Amino acid sequence: MLAPPDLTPPHVSPTVWTLTIVLIVGLLLFDYIFHVRKAHVPTLRESAVWSTLYVAVALLFGIGTVLWGRDGMGTEYFAGYITEKALSVDNVFVFLVIMSSFSVPRQYQQKVLLFGIVFSLVARIGLIFIGAALLERFAWVFYLFGLLLLVTAGHLLTPKSGDHDNIVMRLARRWLHTSERYDGQKLFTVQDGRRMMTPLMLVMVVIGGTDLLFALDSIPAIFGLTQDTFVVVTATAFSLLGLRQLYFLIDHLLDRLLYLPYGLAAILAFIGAKLILHALHENNLPFINDGAPVNVIEISTTTSLWVIGAILLVTVIASLTSDKGKARSMVANLRQLAGEYLALDDAAYAADREKLYARLVAAEQRVTALDEELRRFIPDRDALNATLARAHARHAEASR
Template sequence: MDVPGWVWALTIAGIAGLLAFDFVFHVRKPHVPTLREAAVWSALYVGIAVLFGVGVLVFGGVEPGSEYFAGYVTEKALSVDNLFVFLVIIASFRVPREDQQKVLLFGIVFALIARSGFIFLGAALINTFAWVFYVFGLILLLTAGGLLKPDDSEESRGADNFVIRAAKKLIPTSEHYDGDKLTTVVDGKRMLTPMLLVMVAIGGTDILFALDSVPAIFGLTQNVYLVFTATAFSLLGLRQLYFLIDGLLDRLIYLSYGLAAILGFIGVKLILHALHENNVPFINDGEPVTVIEISTSMSLTVIIGVLVVTVAASLLSPKGKAQTAISNARRYATAYLDSEYTHDAGERERIFGELLKQRDRILELGPKYRQMVRDEAALIDLLDRAAAKHDEAVSRGRAEPFIRRGLT
């Protein structure tokens, strides 16, 4: 599918316009998005991506359209996985709730720029060196193996990766935020705020994400325009999606296994393609190898099938429900105890209300899963402190000491 320059120009202008619209009308004024706002705009961005794909089907044909949708679905799944790491980074740096949108939008813009660079570099390498498919395939197989490690927990995936450790050492900052400003004045001296540190950590992590993302989509299509647009549309709306599924991310306990299967599948597909186009001297004397190649329609079917099974298994799993409730209870209690997390009284009450919901969900799961809470003394202490702070602030001790009832 040949794409003229004016189509490229219109596409880039449209994507830049959507990002600018997002900043001016949603991010510039700090606020906490409502669930309705996040749902409406998430659906809108998905709708735009689907309409674009329909346009590719109509004007480009079935094969390019299938390649676009396979790439978009894969990149969107990887983007959701990336949200886990964004969540950990934001929690690690105690970013105020009202300012999280700006951090996320910066991460999206930086990811788009970084991945675009990797895309054009990857395209140049593919056009010059056929053996690059072997390298991309190996990268994906190694990544898939890494996702299957049992210690692939929230913390190990992003809370203390080397990008964040380096940023903390190299960028001295003030202890407190000053709204969404990047610099502030402390004792008459201008200093950087933690906001800049968060953005550096998000940006550095985005580069690591690109090392998995770009080879994955090149395994589905080598058309640079389709690679670029599928990647861009998968990133647009990620900010809204973060607030829409915040609190449900931990429910997807089998997502890493699904992504491992998808990346492994694409890695095998890339290596088969590399063998089919082989010109490496020490493999079959530099001649192409006759192998079965996986069609785009088969790839799309496998990707969607794996994601459906993975998400369904996660949502139906009692263990997933328990882990979600416990993780969310910990997160909401930590946020409620953090005086800098939000200055909106309504948002603080919402957080405490969510904490009550997690308490009830844990109680509904039965003794087997309540034991998971009792085994974590630090969590019990954290929840009790949140309850005590709320009791003191609202009713001076008359509110029910809700945390320990039924859990201990």
């Protein structure tokens, strides 16, 4: 009988593991107690400050791996952290789509996001240990991971339709019965004498299921950079911490990151090729080179770090300097303002309603003033026009 694989890196003591886990759990508890427990919409300043602090904690931890870890550990950590952080930005975009689809009130979105982060962290750590066990016993898994990343890269380059529902959203809406309206922050409510889930609970289910789909490219990607379980776990965990603040910080910027899918596709394709080269170097499959290792080049982690950083830099600069990206940012702002106005309840102060409506009208005028060449790239144009029509009708009714 085969002995179970040893997934604990010999250079990491149980004490270090324990302290690291305590740090991660402590940061999550701090986030909940001081920010999420009381429903509110974070300000731009609040999101910026806390996003910076979480990145600073991750960087300090990385410096610690450089100073006290084994040779190359710090480089592996930073390469893994940057890759996972970039992938998490793409995840934030999908979270935005889900939140919009379920019309989640802004003040409750923090709770949904924190649940998604915790679920994702627990699920990914489980998948990390499963992946580490497979890689230790079966070298051919590197081929599988590499091909999975190449397929995912190709999928990112596929034009997306206007239908943003993923398979998790479709299944949840079909099989899980929920109440028609939100009931504060409650996850369950009573409607027509029946106990059922609220839409808030349904969103959490969808976010959790979607996180599992994200892990299918996230976990192989970081294993393509390092097989050190401690580095994989910590880089993944610190990339997810602060994701809630990042969501509120860049919900406008995401629409300007026009070329982000191309950048992520290039990164995943690069790591996929690196995994396949490593698999060839460690080959033991009998139908490839008669089961002997293939003499191919291997890409170092340092090279990977530079390549990933360069791809992200080019992607961000190209996106932010693009006229199309600026136009999409205006449209995203208009959509959000229209949604916020429609979400106002009858108890909203007239002055606040007028102020928000004035911002909505100004944003609409900016979009209308765009060249037709840019306006034709507006996604879901009919849906946007319908939303604006409802907002104008609501304002006309409230002004009577």
